[in-house]
Amino acid sequence: MQVSVKYFASLRELMGEASSVIEIEEGTPISQLWQLIIENKNIEFENVMMAVNMEYVKSEHQLKSGDEVAFFPPVTGG
Amino acid sequence: MQVSVKYFASLRELMGEASSVIEIEEGTPISQLWQLIIENKNIEFENVMMAVNMEYVKSEHQLKSGDEVAFFPPVTGG
Amino acid sequence: MLIEIRKKPFNAYQEIQAYLENLDLAGQYGATASFVGSMRDFNEDKKVTYMTLEHYPGMTEKHLETIAKEAIEKWQLLDVLILHRVGKVKISEDIVLVATWSAHRKEAFESCRMIMEQLKSGAPFWKKEETNSGSQWVEKNTPGY
Amino acid sequence: MLIEIRKKPFNAYQEIQAYLENLDLAGQYGATASFVGSMRDFNEDKKVTYMTLEHYPGMTEKHLETIAKEAIEKWQLLDVLILHRVGKVKISEDIVLVATWSAHRKEAFESCRMIMEQLKSGAPFWKKEETNSGSQWVEKNTPGY
Numbered sequence: 001m002q003v004s005v006k007y008f009a010s011l012r013e014l015m016g017e018a019s020s021v022i023e024i025e026e027g028t029p030i031s032q033l034w035q036l037i038i039e040n041k042n043i044e045f046e047n048v049m050m051a052v053n054m055e056y057v058k059s060e061h062q063l064k065s066g067d068e069v070a071f072f073p074p075v076t077g078g
Numbered sequence: 079m080q081v082s083v084k085y086f087a088s089l090r091e092l093m094g095e096a097s098s099v100i101e102i103e104e105g106t107p108i109s110q111l112w113q114l115i116i117e118n119k120n121i122e123f124e125n126v127m128m129a130v131n132m133e134y135v136k137s138e139h140q141l142k143s144g145d146e147v148a149f150f151p152p153v154t155g156g
Numbered sequence: 157m158l159i160e161i162r163k164k165p166f167n168a169y170q171e172i173q174a175y176l177e178n179l180d181l182a183g184q185y186g187a188t189a190s191f192v193g194s195m196r197d198f199n200e201d202k203k204v205t206y207m208t209l210e211h212y213p214g215m216t217e218k219h220l221e222t223i224a225k226e227a228i229e230k231w232q233l234l235d236v237l238i239l240h241r242v243g244k245v246k247i248s249e250d251i252v253l254v255a256t257w258s259a260h261r262k263e264a265f266e267s268c269r270m271i272m273e274q275l276k277s278g279a280p281f282w283k284k285e286e287t288n289s290g291s292q293w294v295e296k297n298t299p300g301y
Numbered sequence: 302m303l304i305e306i307r308k309k310p311f312n313a314y315q316e317i318q319a320y321l322e323n324l325d326l327a328g329q330y331g332a333t334a335s336f337v338g339s340m341r342d343f344n345e346d347k348k349v350t351y352m353t354l355e356h357y358p359g360m361t362e363k364h365l366e367t368i369a370k371e372a373i374e375k376w377q378l379l380d381v382l383i384l385h386r387v388g389k390v391k392i393s394e395d396i397v398l399v400a401t402w403s404a405h406r407k408e409a410f411e412s413c414r415m416i417m418e419q420l421k422s423g424a425p426f427w428k429k430e431e432t433n434s435g436s437q438w439v440e441k442n443t444p445g446y
Contacts, residue, residue: 006357008355008357008425008427009355009427009429009438010427010438051357051360051425054357054359054360054363054364055360055363056423070357070360070425072357072425072427073427073438073440074440074441075421075422075423075424075425075426075427076421076426076427076428076438076439076440076441076442077354077356077385077396077397077420077421077424077425077426077427077428078261078338078385078396078397078417078420078421078424078426078442084212086210086212086280086282087210087282087284087293088282088293129212129215129280132212132214132215132218132219133215133218134278148212148215148280150212150280150282151282151293151295152295152296153276153277153278153279153280153281153282154276154281154282154283154293154294154295154296154297155209155211155240155251155252155275155276155279155280155281155282155283156193156240156251156252156272156275156276156279156281156297156406167318168333169314169315169317169318169321170314170318172314173312173314173315176314182392182393183340183341183342183343183392183393184341184342185339185341186338186339186340186341187336187337187338187339188313188336188337188339189334189335189336189413190334190335190336190337191332191333191334191335191406191409191410192332192333192335193331193332193406194330194331194332194333195328195331196328196329196330196331196404197328197329198328247327247328248327248328259341260443261336261338261417261443261445262443262444262445262446264336265336265410265413265414265417265445268334268410269410272406272410298405298406298407299407300406300407300410301407
């Protein structure tokens with residue numbers, strides 16, 4: 001199945017892309033997708049925040065087909 | 079010696095006057111002046127606040143000639 | 157720092173804006189906290205039609221100035237604005253405005269709230285309400301914490 | 302309730318005033334607390350020339366709406382206004398505005414501050430500063446309590 005993945009701010013710059021569509025297995029935990037991404041790109045990134053369909057999720061959250069997944073650094077608004 | 083005395087809000091209404099000049103002895107504590115006033119007027123008034131020369135004072139504060147003394151109820155601004 | 161007792165209605169946000177335009181603080185402050193107290197049409201279940209606000213000219217200003225100066229020192233504020241109505245106040249008119257400027261939000265929030273609490277507990281103002289059951293002096297404020 | 306992400310500069314106090322004029326709350330609210338975060342020309346001893354604010358369109362609005370609704374319920378607020386800038390922000394421009402309306406001051410103060418803290422800790426915004434030593438992403442916020 002496919003999920004769309006978005007990156008923001010410093011992570012977007014580090015990734016060199018704002019989004020991508022990634023093929024994974026149904027039910028993959030979001031933390032495992034994240035590991036896959038940083039290993040493929042060979043990057044290090046601490047304190048990543050994770051969201052699915054525009055809501056924060058825990059690292060064990062299981063992904064479904066068509067999910068909009070987002071990874072980003074700690075937020076600094078306001 | 080003389081001090082000028084001001085009353086505000088509900089106390090002003092109860093006294094029937096906004097100010098008066100009162101003759102007392104030098105060094106009289108403000109609490110004693112207050113007792114004198116309520117006895118003369120035969121009124122009861124709880125929780126009076128006291129100021130001398132536009133600053134709050136304690137009940138044992140001793141008065142000097144020419145002081146501007148004020149008595150008023152708890153404040154309710156804002 | 158500006159502290160004023162106003163006999164006429166004022167618009168709190170126009171006042172902040174106008175005050176700000178005359179300050180030379182652009183780029184220095186990161187945080188502005190403000191509080192506006194306005195005239196409600198009810199108090200403790202009674203319908204209020206208007207209110208008369210009395211103060212102690214001289215002492216009120218002096219007391220507010222002391223409160224503001226202590227806040228500036230305690231929180232290293234860049235500026236403070238306090239306006240307070242007196243006289244006859246109608247429904248929905250602004251009664252009090254407190255605004256504080258600082259580098260960071262913690263100081264702005266805390267100082268603004270503390271100034272309001274000190275104003276309410278110590279500044280010589282008294283409210284008399286005109287209600288559907290006659291006129292009466294307000295005896296105490298609602299708790300702030 | 303109004304929550305907006307703004308690409309262009311806004312004047313916080315004109316915004317509160319304009320929003321207020323369209324509300325039908327006259328006489329109901331006794332307390333309005335507001336906070337305005339503005340662009341400073343320094344951060345941790347570095348001179349900042351401008352800032353770029355990024356957000357996550359869709360999620361940011363949704364997250365702010367959740368924060369506002371929780372605050373309205375928790376403090377029985379009459380209304381909430383939240384504006385936040387994105388894009389290139391210049392010195393002294395307003396970045397964020399939070400205003401809360403309630404019957405009494407305690408609820409207005411506490412909800413305004415809590416909304417700001419929740420916005421800062423959870424709403425997806427990211428600041429990149431242009432300083433005298435190059436451009437850099439802001440890594441964390443200053444503490445709010």
